[in-house]
Amino acid sequence: MTRPSQDEPTASNPHQVRDQVERTRQELGRTVEALAARTDIRGRAQEKAAEVKEQAAAKAGELKAEAVRATSRLQDKLPDPVRAQAAHGTRLARDNRTVLLAAAGAGVALWLLCRTKR
Known part of the structure; x- marks a missing residue:
């Protein structure tokens, strides 16, 4: 059996011994849990x-929100004819998505x- 540590006084009656044993069990349980977690x-x-x-x-x-803000700032700076042409190109791409994907493929x-021939 081990000796009690210097900072913890020895128990003088059975009730104190039980309390001391219970505290030691709890400390040991926490120590085992910590070791298991590690x-x-x-x-x-x-x-x-x-x-x-x-x-x-x-x-x-955050990056998506910043990209949306940057896009909005850029679109605000574009001249109206360029903005209209970009919107038209976007609509064409969306309407012809299958053709566009086939051409890309x-x-x-x-x-x-x-x-591969090189």
Whole structure:
């Protein structure tokens, strides 16, 4: 059996001994929990991943809001004819999305074919 620490007086009656044992059990339980948490590498990694994911989502939201503000400022500075032409181009792209995607796919395929022949 171990000796009590210097800062904790020894118990003089059975009630004090029980209290001292209970305190020691609680301290030991907290110590074991802390050690178990430190050795749970997978759990710690998952917690860290969740934390990083949350931070990334928050940063992405900030960047998106800043991009919207910058786009709005740029659109306000554009002359009216340019703004109208850009809106017309956007409408055409949305209306012909399938054709646009097919042309982009064909361009990528052509680029890959030319690249592999070298």
